[in-house]
Amino acid sequence: MWSGGQRGWRWAAADAAFALALLVIGLLGTDLAGDDQPGSRPVDATCRVLIVVAALALMARHRAPAAVLVVVSVATTIYLVIGYPYGPILLTLLVAVYTVATRLPVRPAALATGGAFVLLLTHVFVSLGPVSGWTAVLPTSAWVVVPFAVGVVVRVNRETAARSRAEEARSRAEQARRQTDEERLRIAQEVHDVVGHGLAAISMQAEIALHLLPKRPEQAETALTAISRTSREALDELRVTLGAVRQGAERGPVPGLARLAALRDRLAGAGLAVELSVVGDPRELPAAVDLAAYRVVQEALTNVLRHAGVSDAEVTVDYRADELTVEVTDRGTGAAGDGTGPAADGDGVGGHGLAGMRERVAALGGRLTAGPRTGGGFRVHARLPLESTP
Incomplete structure (x- = not known):
């Protein structure tokens, strides 16, 4: 779920900063929300503790998204059942649901989100606050369904992009392999042409020299000189070809x-x-x-x-x-x-x-x-x- 090393530390630092930001928003915003919602339970120490628990749980959202969703759902449900005002604590629930949808496969994510939604619905019928009954079902579901849908779309897009990158990487590897094979065949063909021609000429000249040596040794010397020249020319061309291979560079077609x-x-x-x-x-x-x-x-x-x-x-x-x-x-x-x-x-x-x-x-x-x-x-x-x- 979470890779270690420097990347893991970066995720941890980002999650900690994000959780602290939501904590500040939750503590400050809840007081303002209470002023706008007459009949809700006044903000007290228990309210603030629940806000702190829900916000700080997000520090582990990339390491244990399902566990974080459980903690945030429980804290939010207790918060709403007691009758505290609707406020920023719902943002922590939104983030927890979104994280589960993006980090887990669709089926486990749907089961975890469904459980959180059922738990959250408890306050609709048991709440001590001013908002209860079926009229609260729709706004409550929005805080769960919307982030889940967005998270699933983001996850699918990421997986599609990852598969596309993997296919491109395989395609590049296959193309590189084909180019390597073609280059090997080209070099093998060049070596074959150089060595084959040179050896054929040397073989013929050697036969001539052997035939002339017993009767006309002075003419055999001419054939031996030709062997020396042919072998030197073939070796020079072969050296150029193999030098290009060692340097990994294209050589101009000299012949x-x-x-x-x-x-x-x-x-x-x-x-x-x-x-x-x-x-x-x-x-x-x-x-x-x-x-x-x-x-x-x-x-x-x-x-x-x-x-x-x-x-x-x-x-x-x-x-x-x-x-x-x-x-x-x-x-x-x-x-x-x-x-x-x-x-x-x-x-x-x-x-x-x-x-x-x-x-x-x-x-x-x-x-x-x-x-x-x-x-x-x-x-x-x-x-x-x-x-x-x-």
């Missing part, structure tokens, strides 16, 4: 179509000749589109290097008014006839390569198709929408 030439040269060292064609007028692209297009080309060429069994591939980048298209083709045999073989899924395990490409493109509103091409080989084609230029 883009401007690096296709460097990608082509790196793959040439691994034994894959890439013919790069650009259609249309190259222009600055949105960062997300630029990165996605580069990753699609990188992953597709990595698949060619791993699975196609050929030494060449073609890349076409087409800049259109409202979209960018990239296409990677080869004439190898890495894909199964239905487009679901090793080259189709991009990884020997799990198929994250092609799935990652599709997710990247779909996230930007584009579409990616991949499968065997007419005449043999494999084709990856991605369409990425752009804002229309005037």
